[in-house]
Amino acid sequence: MGDSQAWIRGLTPACESLADDVAAALRQTDVTVLPRAPDIDHVPRVLVCGADSGGLGAVVRDLSEGGRHRLLVVAGATTAISPGSTWRLLQQGASDVLVWDGQPTARVAAARLDRWRVIDELVDSAQVRDRLIGRSPCWRAVLRRVVEVARFSTSFVLVTGASGTGKELVANLIHQLDPRPDKRDLVVLDCTTVVPTLSGSEFFGHERGAFTGAVAPRDGAVALADGGTLFLDEVGELPASLQAELLRVVQEGAYKRVGSNVWRRTRFRLVCATNRDLVAEQQAGRFRSDLYYRISAATVWLPTLAQRPDDVLPLFRHFLREFRAGEPEPQITPEVAEVLRARQYPGNVRDLRQLALQVAFRHVGDGPITPGDLPEEERPVDGRAPADPGELLDEAVRRTVAAGLGLREIRDAAAESAIRAALTQTGGRVALAARLLGVTDRALQLRRSRAAGGT
Ligand SMILES: Nc1ncnc2c1ncn2[C@@H]1O[C@H](COP(=O)(O)OP(=O)(O)OP(=O)(O)O)[C@@H](O)[C@H]1O
Numbered sequence: 001m002g003d004s005q006a007w008i009r010g011l012t013p014a015c016e017s018l019a020d021d022v023a024a025a026l027r028q029t030d031v032t033v034l035p036r037a038p039d040i041d042h043v044p045r046v047l048v049c050g051a052d053s054g055g056l057g058a059v060v061r062d063l064s065e066g067g068r069h070r071l072l073v074v075a076g077a078t079t080a081i082s083p084g085s086t087w088r089l090l091q092q093g094a095s096d097v098l099v100w101d102g103q104p105t106a107r108v109a110a111a112r113l114d115r116w117r118v119i120d121e122l123v124d125s126a127q128v129r130d131r132l133i134g135r136s137p138c139w140r141a142v143l144r145r146v147v148e149v150a151r152f153s154t155s156f157v158l159v160t161g162a163s164g165t166g167k168e169l170v171a172n173l174i175h176q177l178d179p180r181p182d183k184r185d186l187v188v189l190d191c192t193t194v195v196p197t198l199s200g201s202e203f204f205g206h207e208r209g210a211f212t213g214a215v216a217p218r219d220g221a222v223a224l225a226d227g228g229t230l231f232l233d234e235v236g237e238l239p240a241s242l243q244a245e246l247l248r249v250v251q252e253g254a255y256k257r258v259g260s261n262v263w264r265r266t267r268f269r270l271v272c273a274t275n276r277d278l279v280a281e282q283q284a285g286r287f288r289s290d291l292y293y294r295i296s297a298a299t300v301w302l303p304t305l306a307q308r309p310d311d312v313l314p315l316f317r318h319f320l321r322e323f324r325a326g327e328p329e330p331q332i333t334p335e336v337a338e339v340l341r342a343r344q345y346p347g348n349v350r351d352l353r354q355l356a357l358q359v360a361f362r363h364v365g366d367g368p369i370t371p372g373d374l375p376e377e378e379r380p381v382d383g384r385a386p387a388d389p390g391e392l393l394d395e396a397v398r399r400t401v402a403a404g405l406g407l408r409e410i411r412d413a414a415a416e417s418a419i420r421a422a423l424t425q426t427g428g429r430v431a432l433a434a435r436l437l438g439v440t441d442r443a444l445q446l447r448r449s450r451a452a453g454g455t
Pocket residue numbers: 131132133134161162163164165166167168169170273274275315318349350353
Protein backbone atom coordinates (compact mmCIF):
# COMPACT_ATOMS: atom_id res chain seq x y z
CA MET A 1 0.00 0.00 0.00
CA GLY A 2 1.09 3.62 0.09
CA ASP A 3 0.13 5.23 -3.19
CA SER A 4 -3.59 5.23 -2.55
CA GLN A 5 -5.48 8.45 -2.52
CA ALA A 6 -8.97 9.43 -1.48
CA TRP A 7 -11.00 12.48 -0.83
CA ILE A 8 -13.51 12.53 1.96
CA ARG A 9 -16.68 14.38 2.74
CA GLY A 10 -19.38 14.16 5.36
CA LEU A 11 -22.98 13.70 4.27
CA THR A 12 -24.14 16.61 6.42
CA PRO A 13 -22.30 19.26 8.46
CA ALA A 14 -23.03 17.11 11.54
CA CYS A 15 -20.89 14.30 10.03
CA GLU A 16 -17.85 16.50 9.48
CA SER A 17 -16.15 15.62 12.77
CA LEU A 18 -16.52 11.87 12.04
CA ALA A 19 -15.21 12.59 8.53
CA ASP A 20 -12.14 14.25 10.14
CA ASP A 21 -11.59 11.14 12.31
CA VAL A 22 -11.85 8.89 9.24
CA ALA A 23 -9.39 11.09 7.33
CA ALA A 24 -6.90 11.06 10.23
CA ALA A 25 -7.14 7.28 10.63
CA LEU A 26 -6.71 6.73 6.88
CA ARG A 27 -3.59 8.90 6.85
CA GLN A 28 -2.11 6.57 9.47
CA THR A 29 -2.55 3.70 6.99
CA ASP A 30 -0.59 5.70 4.38
CA VAL A 31 -3.58 6.80 2.34
CA THR A 32 -3.10 10.32 0.99
CA VAL A 33 -6.23 12.28 1.77
CA LEU A 34 -6.72 14.97 -0.84
CA PRO A 35 -8.51 18.29 -0.37
CA ARG A 36 -12.27 18.01 -0.49
CA ALA A 37 -12.80 18.80 -4.16
CA PRO A 38 -15.44 16.72 -5.91
CA ASP A 39 -13.98 17.31 -9.37
CA ILE A 40 -10.87 15.17 -8.88
CA ASP A 41 -11.17 12.38 -11.40
CA HIS A 42 -10.22 8.76 -10.70
CA VAL A 43 -9.62 9.38 -7.01
CA PRO A 44 -11.94 7.24 -4.89
CA ARG A 45 -14.44 9.20 -2.87
CA VAL A 46 -15.30 8.43 0.74
CA LEU A 47 -18.68 9.56 2.00
CA VAL A 48 -19.09 9.60 5.76
CA CYS A 49 -22.60 9.50 7.15
CA GLY A 50 -23.83 9.78 10.71
CA ALA A 51 -27.08 8.99 12.43
CA ASP A 52 -29.03 11.26 10.12
CA SER A 53 -28.65 9.44 6.82
CA GLY A 54 -31.61 11.08 5.06
CA GLY A 55 -30.87 11.82 1.41
CA LEU A 56 -27.95 9.37 1.40
CA GLY A 57 -29.12 7.57 -1.75
CA ALA A 58 -29.25 10.74 -3.82
CA VAL A 59 -25.78 11.84 -2.68
CA VAL A 60 -24.38 8.35 -3.42
CA ARG A 61 -25.85 8.47 -6.93
CA ASP A 62 -24.47 11.94 -7.42
CA LEU A 63 -20.96 11.35 -6.06
CA SER A 64 -20.47 8.00 -7.77
CA GLU A 65 -22.10 9.24 -10.98
CA GLY A 66 -24.03 5.99 -11.07
CA GLY A 67 -20.88 3.87 -10.47
CA ARG A 68 -18.42 5.79 -12.70
CA HIS A 69 -16.39 6.82 -9.65
CA ARG A 70 -15.41 4.56 -6.80
CA LEU A 71 -17.31 5.56 -3.70
CA LEU A 72 -16.82 4.09 -0.25
CA VAL A 73 -19.63 4.82 2.21
CA VAL A 74 -18.48 4.87 5.83
CA ALA A 75 -21.31 4.89 8.34
CA GLY A 76 -20.91 5.94 11.97
CA ALA A 77 -21.27 3.01 14.40
CA THR A 78 -24.57 4.36 15.68
CA THR A 79 -25.95 4.86 12.19
CA ALA A 80 -28.84 2.59 11.40
CA ILE A 81 -28.07 1.22 7.93
CA SER A 82 -30.14 -1.91 7.38
CA PRO A 83 -28.83 -4.70 5.13
CA GLY A 84 -31.59 -3.71 2.70
CA SER A 85 -30.32 -0.15 2.48
CA THR A 86 -26.74 -1.39 2.03
CA TRP A 87 -27.75 -3.30 -1.09
CA ARG A 88 -29.67 -0.28 -2.31
CA LEU A 89 -26.60 1.94 -1.84
CA LEU A 90 -24.53 -0.49 -3.91
CA GLN A 91 -27.18 -0.37 -6.63
CA GLN A 92 -27.09 3.41 -6.48
CA GLY A 93 -23.36 3.35 -7.25
CA ALA A 94 -21.48 2.82 -3.96
CA SER A 95 -18.54 0.41 -4.28
CA ASP A 96 -18.78 -0.69 -0.65
CA VAL A 97 -20.34 0.24 2.70
CA LEU A 98 -18.38 -0.04 5.97
CA VAL A 99 -19.44 0.67 9.54
CA TRP A 100 -16.85 2.81 11.33
CA ASP A 101 -14.99 1.17 14.17
CA GLY A 102 -11.83 3.29 14.22
CA GLN A 103 -8.42 2.04 13.08
CA PRO A 104 -9.51 -1.54 12.15
CA THR A 105 -12.07 -0.09 9.71
CA ALA A 106 -9.44 2.33 8.40
CA ARG A 107 -7.17 -0.62 7.56
CA VAL A 108 -10.01 -2.39 5.74
CA ALA A 109 -10.86 0.82 3.90
CA ALA A 110 -7.21 1.38 2.94
CA ALA A 111 -6.97 -2.15 1.52
CA ARG A 112 -10.12 -1.51 -0.56
CA LEU A 113 -8.78 1.84 -1.82
CA ASP A 114 -5.47 0.22 -2.72
CA ARG A 115 -7.11 -2.61 -4.68
CA TRP A 116 -9.39 -0.13 -6.49
CA ARG A 117 -6.39 2.03 -7.37
CA VAL A 118 -4.57 -0.88 -8.99
CA ILE A 119 -7.71 -1.93 -10.90
CA ASP A 120 -8.47 1.60 -12.09
CA GLU A 121 -4.86 2.17 -13.15
CA LEU A 122 -5.02 -1.00 -15.22
CA VAL A 123 -8.40 -0.04 -16.71
CA ASP A 124 -6.85 3.28 -17.75
CA SER A 125 -3.60 1.73 -18.99
CA ALA A 126 -2.85 1.55 -22.72
CA GLN A 127 -2.94 -2.24 -22.44
CA VAL A 128 -6.67 -2.12 -21.71
CA ARG A 129 -7.79 1.29 -23.00
CA ASP A 130 -6.39 0.84 -26.50
CA ARG A 131 -7.81 -2.66 -26.97
CA LEU A 132 -11.26 -2.45 -25.45
CA ILE A 133 -12.65 0.90 -26.42
CA GLY A 134 -15.38 2.54 -24.36
CA ARG A 135 -15.62 4.92 -21.43
CA SER A 136 -19.33 4.69 -20.58
CA PRO A 137 -20.09 3.86 -16.92
CA CYS A 138 -21.48 0.41 -17.75
CA TRP A 139 -18.47 -0.47 -19.93
CA ARG A 140 -16.10 0.81 -17.28
CA ALA A 141 -17.84 -1.43 -14.74
CA VAL A 142 -17.31 -4.40 -17.09
CA LEU A 143 -13.62 -3.55 -17.51
CA ARG A 144 -13.14 -3.30 -13.76
CA ARG A 145 -14.66 -6.73 -13.32
CA VAL A 146 -12.55 -8.22 -16.11
CA VAL A 147 -9.35 -6.66 -14.77
CA GLU A 148 -10.06 -7.78 -11.21
CA VAL A 149 -10.78 -11.40 -12.08
CA ALA A 150 -7.93 -11.58 -14.60
CA ARG A 151 -5.25 -9.98 -12.44
CA PHE A 152 -6.18 -11.10 -8.94
CA SER A 153 -7.23 -14.68 -9.61
CA THR A 154 -6.60 -17.61 -11.89
CA SER A 155 -10.28 -18.48 -11.77
CA PHE A 156 -12.17 -19.94 -14.73
CA VAL A 157 -14.27 -17.26 -16.40
CA LEU A 158 -17.49 -17.44 -18.39
CA VAL A 159 -17.99 -14.44 -20.68
CA THR A 160 -21.57 -13.97 -21.87
CA GLY A 161 -23.17 -11.40 -24.13
CA ALA A 162 -24.85 -11.02 -27.48
CA SER A 163 -22.93 -11.59 -30.69
CA GLY A 164 -20.34 -8.93 -31.50
CA THR A 165 -20.15 -7.46 -27.99
CA GLY A 166 -16.43 -8.21 -27.62
CA LYS A 167 -16.33 -11.60 -25.85
CA GLU A 168 -13.27 -12.80 -27.72
CA LEU A 169 -11.41 -9.55 -27.04
CA VAL A 170 -12.23 -9.89 -23.35
CA ALA A 171 -10.95 -13.48 -23.32
CA ASN A 172 -7.70 -12.26 -24.86
CA LEU A 173 -7.36 -9.55 -22.26
CA ILE A 174 -7.94 -12.04 -19.44
CA HIS A 175 -5.01 -14.06 -20.75
CA GLN A 176 -2.80 -10.96 -21.16
CA LEU A 177 -3.44 -9.81 -17.60
CA ASP A 178 -3.16 -13.26 -16.04
CA PRO A 179 -0.68 -13.01 -13.13
CA ARG A 180 0.98 -16.46 -13.50
CA PRO A 181 4.72 -15.71 -13.82
CA ASP A 182 5.43 -18.67 -16.11
CA LYS A 183 2.21 -18.36 -18.10
CA ARG A 184 2.27 -20.13 -21.46
CA ASP A 185 0.08 -19.66 -24.57
CA LEU A 186 -3.55 -18.80 -25.24
CA VAL A 187 -5.20 -21.58 -27.24
CA VAL A 188 -8.49 -20.77 -28.96
CA LEU A 189 -11.06 -23.38 -29.95
CA ASP A 190 -14.34 -22.35 -31.56
CA CYS A 191 -16.88 -24.99 -30.54
CA THR A 192 -19.06 -24.21 -33.59
CA THR A 193 -16.29 -25.27 -35.95
CA VAL A 194 -15.22 -28.53 -34.32
CA VAL A 195 -16.10 -31.39 -36.65
CA PRO A 196 -18.20 -33.91 -34.61
CA THR A 197 -16.25 -36.95 -35.83
CA LEU A 198 -12.90 -35.30 -35.08
CA SER A 199 -13.85 -33.25 -32.05
CA GLY A 200 -12.27 -35.70 -29.58
CA SER A 201 -9.00 -35.34 -31.42
CA GLU A 202 -9.22 -31.54 -31.62
CA PHE A 203 -9.66 -31.39 -27.85
CA PHE A 204 -7.50 -34.26 -26.64
CA GLY A 205 -5.15 -35.07 -29.54
CA HIS A 206 -4.65 -38.53 -31.01
CA GLU A 207 -2.17 -41.34 -31.42
CA ARG A 208 -0.85 -42.49 -34.76
CA GLY A 209 -3.38 -44.81 -36.44
CA ALA A 210 -6.23 -43.86 -34.05
CA PHE A 211 -8.46 -43.30 -37.09
CA THR A 212 -8.11 -43.08 -40.87
CA GLY A 213 -5.83 -40.18 -41.65
CA ALA A 214 -4.14 -40.12 -38.23
CA VAL A 215 -0.72 -40.60 -39.76
CA ALA A 216 1.19 -39.04 -36.87
CA PRO A 217 0.50 -38.46 -33.17
CA ARG A 218 -0.85 -35.00 -32.43
CA ASP A 219 -1.50 -32.83 -29.37
CA GLY A 220 -5.01 -31.46 -28.90
CA ALA A 221 -6.12 -28.12 -27.45
CA VAL A 222 -5.99 -29.25 -23.80
CA ALA A 223 -2.32 -30.24 -24.16
CA LEU A 224 -1.36 -27.11 -26.10
CA ALA A 225 -3.00 -24.96 -23.42
CA ASP A 226 -1.00 -26.60 -20.58
CA GLY A 227 0.38 -23.79 -18.39
CA GLY A 228 -1.63 -21.20 -20.34
CA THR A 229 -5.25 -20.43 -21.16
CA LEU A 230 -7.81 -22.44 -23.11
CA PHE A 231 -10.47 -20.22 -24.66
CA LEU A 232 -13.58 -22.11 -25.73
CA ASP A 233 -15.65 -19.82 -27.92
CA GLU A 234 -19.39 -20.61 -28.26
CA VAL A 235 -19.15 -23.18 -25.47
CA GLY A 236 -22.96 -23.56 -25.58
CA GLU A 237 -22.53 -25.50 -28.83
CA LEU A 238 -20.41 -28.23 -27.25
CA PRO A 239 -21.89 -31.68 -27.98
CA ALA A 240 -23.04 -33.68 -24.92
CA SER A 241 -20.32 -36.34 -25.28
CA LEU A 242 -17.60 -33.70 -25.17
CA GLN A 243 -19.20 -31.91 -22.23
CA ALA A 244 -18.60 -35.03 -20.11
CA GLU A 245 -14.97 -35.33 -21.23
CA LEU A 246 -14.29 -31.65 -20.76
CA LEU A 247 -15.69 -31.90 -17.24
CA ARG A 248 -13.13 -34.60 -16.40
CA VAL A 249 -10.26 -32.46 -17.68
CA VAL A 250 -11.30 -29.36 -15.81
CA GLN A 251 -11.99 -31.31 -12.60
CA GLU A 252 -9.10 -33.71 -12.54
CA GLY A 253 -6.64 -32.25 -15.03
CA ALA A 254 -6.47 -35.69 -16.71
CA TYR A 255 -7.23 -36.75 -20.28
CA LYS A 256 -6.42 -39.48 -22.80
CA ARG A 257 -5.49 -38.94 -26.43
CA VAL A 258 -7.85 -40.61 -28.92
CA GLY A 259 -6.49 -44.14 -29.46
CA SER A 260 -4.47 -44.18 -26.24
CA ASN A 261 -5.02 -45.70 -22.79
CA VAL A 262 -2.47 -43.51 -21.10
CA TRP A 263 -3.69 -40.73 -18.84
CA ARG A 264 -1.90 -37.44 -19.36
CA ARG A 265 -1.98 -34.35 -17.21
CA THR A 266 -2.67 -30.72 -18.09
CA ARG A 267 -3.40 -27.54 -16.18
CA PHE A 268 -4.81 -24.41 -17.77
CA ARG A 269 -7.05 -21.50 -17.08
CA LEU A 270 -10.35 -22.00 -18.86
CA VAL A 271 -12.18 -19.03 -20.35
CA CYS A 272 -15.46 -19.77 -22.12
CA ALA A 273 -17.74 -17.51 -24.12
CA THR A 274 -21.30 -17.91 -25.25
CA ASN A 275 -24.20 -15.85 -26.50
CA ARG A 276 -26.61 -18.57 -25.40
CA ASP A 277 -28.59 -18.50 -22.18
CA LEU A 278 -26.75 -21.38 -20.47
CA VAL A 279 -29.18 -21.38 -17.54
CA ALA A 280 -32.05 -22.08 -19.96
CA GLU A 281 -29.85 -24.60 -21.79
CA GLN A 282 -29.34 -26.48 -18.52
CA GLN A 283 -33.04 -26.42 -17.77
CA ALA A 284 -33.72 -27.84 -21.23
CA GLY A 285 -31.15 -30.59 -20.52
CA ARG A 286 -28.81 -29.44 -23.29
CA PHE A 287 -25.96 -28.28 -21.08
CA ARG A 288 -24.64 -30.20 -18.08
CA SER A 289 -25.19 -28.37 -14.80
CA ASP A 290 -21.98 -29.72 -13.26
CA LEU A 291 -19.97 -28.37 -16.19
CA TYR A 292 -21.80 -25.05 -16.05
CA TYR A 293 -20.88 -24.59 -12.39
CA ARG A 294 -17.24 -25.45 -13.09
CA ILE A 295 -16.81 -23.06 -16.02
CA SER A 296 -18.70 -20.16 -14.45
CA ALA A 297 -16.59 -19.71 -11.30
CA ALA A 298 -16.45 -16.05 -12.35
CA THR A 299 -18.79 -14.53 -14.90
CA VAL A 300 -18.54 -11.42 -17.00
CA TRP A 301 -21.58 -10.19 -18.85
CA LEU A 302 -21.06 -7.78 -21.76
CA PRO A 303 -23.68 -5.14 -22.57
CA THR A 304 -25.00 -4.60 -26.07
CA LEU A 305 -24.01 -1.44 -27.92
CA ALA A 306 -27.56 -0.14 -27.41
CA GLN A 307 -26.90 -0.26 -23.67
CA ARG A 308 -23.82 1.93 -24.02
CA PRO A 309 -24.70 4.50 -26.69
CA ASP A 310 -22.01 6.91 -25.42
CA ASP A 311 -19.38 4.48 -26.70
CA VAL A 312 -20.60 4.51 -30.30
CA LEU A 313 -18.57 7.53 -31.44
CA PRO A 314 -15.32 6.61 -29.63
CA LEU A 315 -15.57 3.11 -31.14
CA PHE A 316 -16.30 4.54 -34.58
CA ARG A 317 -13.25 6.82 -34.36
CA HIS A 318 -11.15 3.89 -33.19
CA PHE A 319 -12.14 1.82 -36.24
CA LEU A 320 -11.56 4.76 -38.59
CA ARG A 321 -8.03 5.07 -37.18
CA GLU A 322 -7.55 1.33 -37.74
CA PHE A 323 -8.75 1.44 -41.35
CA ARG A 324 -6.99 4.70 -42.23
CA ALA A 325 -3.71 3.88 -40.52
CA GLY A 326 -1.17 6.66 -40.92
CA GLU A 327 -3.72 9.19 -42.19
CA PRO A 328 -4.85 12.18 -40.12
CA GLU A 329 -7.96 11.50 -38.04
CA PRO A 330 -10.99 13.19 -39.63
CA GLN A 331 -13.64 15.10 -37.67
CA ILE A 332 -17.20 13.78 -37.84
CA THR A 333 -19.91 16.25 -38.80
CA PRO A 334 -22.80 16.57 -36.30
CA GLU A 335 -25.32 15.12 -38.82
CA VAL A 336 -23.24 11.97 -39.26
CA ALA A 337 -22.62 11.68 -35.52
CA GLU A 338 -26.38 11.87 -34.95
CA VAL A 339 -27.08 9.09 -37.46
CA LEU A 340 -24.39 6.89 -35.92
CA ARG A 341 -25.81 7.38 -32.43
CA ALA A 342 -29.43 6.80 -33.44
CA ARG A 343 -28.77 3.74 -35.61
CA GLN A 344 -29.60 0.20 -34.44
CA TYR A 345 -26.68 -2.24 -34.21
CA PRO A 346 -28.13 -5.77 -34.04
CA GLY A 347 -24.62 -7.21 -34.52
CA ASN A 348 -23.26 -4.79 -31.90
CA VAL A 349 -19.65 -3.59 -32.19
CA ARG A 350 -19.05 -5.87 -35.18
CA ASP A 351 -21.82 -3.99 -37.08
CA LEU A 352 -20.34 -0.65 -36.17
CA ARG A 353 -16.91 -1.82 -37.33
CA GLN A 354 -18.38 -2.86 -40.69
CA LEU A 355 -20.03 0.52 -41.07
CA ALA A 356 -16.76 2.29 -40.20
CA LEU A 357 -15.02 0.20 -42.87
CA GLN A 358 -17.53 1.31 -45.51
CA VAL A 359 -17.22 4.95 -44.46
CA ALA A 360 -13.41 4.73 -44.36
CA PHE A 361 -13.10 3.68 -47.99
CA ARG A 362 -15.71 6.17 -49.24
CA HIS A 363 -14.05 9.08 -47.48
CA VAL A 364 -11.49 11.00 -49.50
CA GLY A 365 -9.43 14.10 -48.79
CA ASP A 366 -8.54 15.43 -45.38
CA GLY A 367 -11.87 17.07 -44.47
CA PRO A 368 -14.44 15.76 -42.00
CA ILE A 369 -16.66 12.69 -42.43
CA THR A 370 -19.73 14.13 -44.12
CA PRO A 371 -23.25 12.73 -44.85
CA GLY A 372 -22.11 11.76 -48.36
CA ASP A 373 -19.58 9.35 -46.82
CA LEU A 374 -22.43 7.26 -45.38
CA PRO A 375 -23.63 4.39 -47.60
CA GLU A 376 -27.03 5.20 -49.19
CA GLU A 377 -28.96 2.71 -47.07
CA GLU A 378 -27.69 4.36 -43.88
CA ARG A 379 -29.00 7.82 -44.71
CA PRO A 380 -32.02 9.14 -42.82
CA VAL A 381 -35.27 9.31 -44.78
CA ASP A 382 -36.90 12.78 -44.71
CA GLY A 383 -34.30 13.87 -42.22
CA ARG A 384 -35.30 11.13 -39.74
CA ALA A 385 -32.87 8.43 -38.68
CA PRO A 386 -34.03 4.99 -39.79
CA ALA A 387 -35.36 2.64 -37.10
CA ASP A 388 -35.16 5.09 -34.20
CA PRO A 389 -35.80 3.04 -30.99
CA GLY A 390 -38.31 5.64 -29.72
CA GLU A 391 -40.26 5.38 -32.96
CA LEU A 392 -40.31 1.60 -32.74
CA LEU A 393 -41.74 1.85 -29.24
CA ASP A 394 -44.33 4.40 -30.37
CA GLU A 395 -45.34 2.07 -33.15
CA ALA A 396 -45.71 -0.93 -30.80
CA VAL A 397 -47.79 1.13 -28.37
CA ARG A 398 -49.94 2.48 -31.21
CA ARG A 399 -50.75 -1.10 -32.19
CA THR A 400 -51.64 -2.21 -28.67
CA VAL A 401 -53.91 0.82 -28.26
CA ALA A 402 -55.55 -0.02 -31.60
CA ALA A 403 -56.01 -3.60 -30.36
CA GLY A 404 -58.10 -2.23 -27.46
CA LEU A 405 -55.68 -2.71 -24.54
CA GLY A 406 -56.06 -0.35 -21.58
CA LEU A 407 -53.26 1.72 -20.07
CA ARG A 408 -52.73 -0.70 -17.19
CA GLU A 409 -52.55 -3.74 -19.47
CA ILE A 410 -50.11 -1.94 -21.77
CA ARG A 411 -47.95 -0.95 -18.80
CA ASP A 412 -47.93 -4.52 -17.41
CA ALA A 413 -47.26 -6.07 -20.81
CA ALA A 414 -44.39 -3.64 -21.45
CA ALA A 415 -42.88 -4.35 -18.01
CA GLU A 416 -43.09 -8.12 -18.54
CA SER A 417 -41.58 -7.83 -21.97
CA ALA A 418 -38.73 -5.67 -20.58
CA ILE A 419 -38.09 -8.25 -17.81
CA ARG A 420 -38.03 -11.10 -20.33
CA ALA A 421 -35.59 -9.16 -22.53
CA ALA A 422 -33.34 -8.26 -19.58
CA LEU A 423 -33.29 -11.87 -18.33
CA THR A 424 -32.40 -13.12 -21.79
CA GLN A 425 -29.63 -10.57 -22.16
CA THR A 426 -28.16 -11.39 -18.76
CA GLY A 427 -28.29 -15.16 -19.17
CA GLY A 428 -31.14 -15.48 -16.65
CA ARG A 429 -29.34 -13.69 -13.82
CA VAL A 430 -31.98 -11.93 -11.77
CA ALA A 431 -29.58 -9.56 -9.97
CA LEU A 432 -28.02 -8.38 -13.25
CA ALA A 433 -31.38 -8.09 -14.96
CA ALA A 434 -32.67 -6.03 -12.03
CA ARG A 435 -29.64 -3.74 -12.24
CA LEU A 436 -30.15 -3.33 -15.97
CA LEU A 437 -33.75 -2.28 -15.44
CA GLY A 438 -32.95 -0.09 -12.43
CA VAL A 439 -35.13 -2.04 -9.95
CA THR A 440 -34.32 -4.19 -6.94
CA ASP A 441 -34.01 -7.99 -7.27
CA ARG A 442 -37.05 -8.34 -5.06
CA ALA A 443 -39.17 -6.01 -7.18
CA LEU A 444 -38.23 -7.97 -10.28
CA GLN A 445 -38.96 -11.32 -8.64
CA LEU A 446 -42.31 -10.07 -7.30
CA ARG A 447 -43.30 -8.94 -10.76
CA ARG A 448 -42.31 -12.28 -12.26
CA SER A 449 -44.28 -14.27 -9.71
CA ARG A 450 -47.28 -11.95 -10.13
CA ALA A 451 -47.07 -12.46 -13.91
CA ALA A 452 -46.78 -16.24 -13.43
CA GLY A 453 -49.81 -16.18 -11.10
CA GLY A 454 -51.74 -14.17 -13.66
CA THR A 455 -52.48 -11.26 -11.31
N1 LIG B 1 -14.78 -2.67 -26.90
C1 LIG B 1 -14.26 -2.92 -28.11
N2 LIG B 1 -13.24 -2.18 -28.56
C2 LIG B 1 -12.72 -2.39 -29.78
N3 LIG B 1 -13.15 -3.32 -30.65
C3 LIG B 1 -14.17 -4.08 -30.25
C4 LIG B 1 -14.78 -3.95 -28.95
N4 LIG B 1 -15.75 -4.86 -28.84
C5 LIG B 1 -15.77 -5.56 -29.98
N5 LIG B 1 -14.83 -5.10 -30.84
C6 LIG B 1 -14.58 -5.58 -32.21
O1 LIG B 1 -15.82 -6.06 -32.71
C7 LIG B 1 -15.67 -7.29 -33.39
C8 LIG B 1 -16.43 -8.39 -32.67
O2 LIG B 1 -15.80 -8.64 -31.40
P1 LIG B 1 -15.68 -10.12 -30.80
O3 LIG B 1 -15.36 -11.11 -31.87
O4 LIG B 1 -14.75 -10.06 -29.63
O5 LIG B 1 -17.19 -10.31 -30.34
P2 LIG B 1 -17.90 -11.63 -29.80
O6 LIG B 1 -18.81 -11.19 -28.71
O7 LIG B 1 -16.85 -12.66 -29.46
O8 LIG B 1 -18.75 -12.08 -31.06
P3 LIG B 1 -19.40 -13.53 -31.40
O9 LIG B 1 -20.30 -13.92 -30.27
O10 LIG B 1 -20.15 -13.28 -32.66
O11 LIG B 1 -18.21 -14.46 -31.57
C9 LIG B 1 -14.17 -7.56 -33.45
O12 LIG B 1 -13.68 -7.01 -34.64
C10 LIG B 1 -13.62 -6.77 -32.27
O13 LIG B 1 -12.31 -6.38 -32.49
